[in-house]
Amino acid sequence: MTLTSRPSRSPRPGQPAAGPRAPLVVAAAHLLACAAFLTVFLTRRDRLPDPVATHFSGSGGADGFTTLGAFPYEALGMLLGAALLCTGLVYATRGQRVFVGLGCAVAGLLGALTVAVLLSNAGAETADGVRLGPQALGLAVAAAAVAAVLGVPAGGRGPAAPQPEAAAGPEAAPRFELREGESVLWTRSAGSRPLLAGGGYLMAAGAVLVPLAGWASGLGLLAGGAVLCACFAVRVTVDRHGLTVNVLGLPRPRVRIPLDRIAEAGHRDVEPLRDLGGWGYRAVPGRSGFALRSGPAVVVRLTTGSEFVVTVDDAATAAALLAALAERARGAARTTAEGG
Numbered sequence: 001m002t003l004t005s006r007p008s009r010s011p012r013p014g015q016p017a018a019g020p021r022a023p024l025v026v027a028a029a030h031l032l033a034c035a036a037f038l039t040v041f042l043t044r045r046d047r048l049p050d051p052v053a054t055h056f057s058g059s060g061g062a063d064g065f066t067t068l069g070a071f072p073y074e075a076l077g078m079l080l081g082a083a084l085l086c087t088g089l090v091y092a093t094r095g096q097r098v099f100v101g102l103g104c105a106v107a108g109l110l111g112a113l114t115v116a117v118l119l120s121n122a123g124a125e126t127a128d129g130v131r132l133g134p135q136a137l138g139l140a141v142a143a144a145a146v147a148a149v150l151g152v153p154a155g156g157r158g159p160a161a162p163q164p165e166a167a168a169g170p171e172a173a174p175r176f177e178l179r180e181g182e183s184v185l186w187t188r189s190a191g192s193r194p195l196l197a198g199g200g201y202l203m204a205a206g207a208v209l210v211p212l213a214g215w216a217s218g219l220g221l222l223a224g225g226a227v228l229c230a231c232f233a234v235r236v237t238v239d240r241h242g243l244t245v246n247v248l249g250l251p252r253p254r255v256r257i258p259l260d261r262i263a264e265a266g267h268r269d270v271e272p273l274r275d276l277g278g279w280g281y282r283a284v285p286g287r288s289g290f291a292l293r294s295g296p297a298v299v300v301r302l303t304t305g306s307e308f309v310v311t312v313d314d315a316a317t318a319a320a321l322l323a324a325l326a327e328r329a330r331g332a333a334r335t336t337a338e339g340g
Contacts, residue, residue: 022095023087025154026103029147030083033111034076040115041072044122052121053130062130075114078204082106085200097152104151105144112136112143180328184239186321189248190312191233192279192292199229234290236298236312238322243300245290245310255281255290257308260333263301265323267315270297275309298322 045068052071055064066074086103090096116136124130203225233248242262246254272291276282281290289309291297296315300308300322312318 022100023091025151026090026100026107027083027087029104029107029151030079030086030111033107033114034079034083036111037075037079037114037118038072040118041075044118047122048118049121049124049127049130051127052117053124053127053132054117056132060131060133062127062132065127075117079110079114081204082110085204101148101152105148108147109140109144112140116140184321184325186238186318187235188312188314188318189233189235190290190292190310191248193232196229196232199225199227199232203229232292234292234310236310236318238298238318238325240325242325243298243308243310243318243322255308257300257302259326259329261302261304262322262326263303265301265319265326266299267296267319268299269295270299270309270311272311 048068050068051065052068053062053064054066054071054074055062057063086106090099090103113136116132116139120130120132120136121127203222207222234245235248237244237246240259242256242258243265244254244256246252270276270291271294272279272282275284276287276289276291277284279291279293282288286305287307287309289297289307291309291311293311295311296313297309297311298315298318302308
């Protein structure tokens with residue numbers, strides 16, 4: 001017997017829909033950064049060298065250049081790409097204030113950096129002598145902080161991150177009766193659009209830093225973004241082997257909880273920050289698991305007393321099958337022991 005289920009497209013009870021205000025605020029912050037860049041570029045264009053210094057070493061000296069004709073298009077492409085990624089992230093997270101602040105901070109940081117590059121080039125006879133000092137980075141960080149402080153209240157009262165509290169016990173799973181030797185399989189994918197958007201943003205930020213500050217500055221962001229994009233979804237499987245969770249499309253890495261380690265299987269709603277301290281694979285005292293989003297989760301109490309959870313739609317069916325398989329396995333083990 002093989003059971004599969006299709007994702008529900010309706011919002012879960014208690015899950016607010018994404019409103020337009022917070023994404024619009026973040027988009028406006030990035031458009032303001034574009035406007036600031038264009039204003040400075042048009043007023044300083046006659047004073048800019050050709051090519052323009054666009055990459056600087058750790059000491060602040062120019063070591064990378066872009067033609068004057070291509071520079072505004074590259075800069076605006078970077079700013080608009082960041083705008084799309086940050087706005088999408090805020091929309092996917094339903095306007096949570098932390099992501100609104102992050103999106104506005106990115107707008108302030110990138111806008112200030114591009115303007116600083118323009119002002120550093122303005123008036124230089126050749127780009128070879130242009131320098132971008134540490135004060136420019138300090139001012140960019142300050143602009144990011146101001147943008148975040150102004151953007152968060154402008155984005156409205158979005159859903160705040162949940163406060164830590166004791167997790168409720170798992171709800172009992174409905175019972176499935178399995179005949180001796182009957183085969184059963186339940187499998188479903190579970191993903192997170194915010195993780196995918198966050199991974200894309202990190203890769204974009206890394207790609208921006210590489211031409212501005214070199215591979216050493218951007219490689220970490222590129223690698224981190226690639227990991228997030230690769231791990232934004234998992235495959236959850238319940239079968240005769242127990243509960244298996246692996247990265248979608250890959251056989252490894254994976255986590256498998258065999259039937260003989262399962263004392264009880266149930267389901268409940270899980271909040272990643274409250275129950276596991278964050279998203280992805282997490283471990284806290286007495287509990288571990290995969291939480292790619294808030295919502296229903298399979299909750300397994302292990303024979304060691306700890307819990308393993310994984311958020312996935314139709315968690316009640318998965319938990320019911322897992323409980324039935326574990327019960328049948330325990331019965332078979334008792335029969336074998338008594339026969340021996």
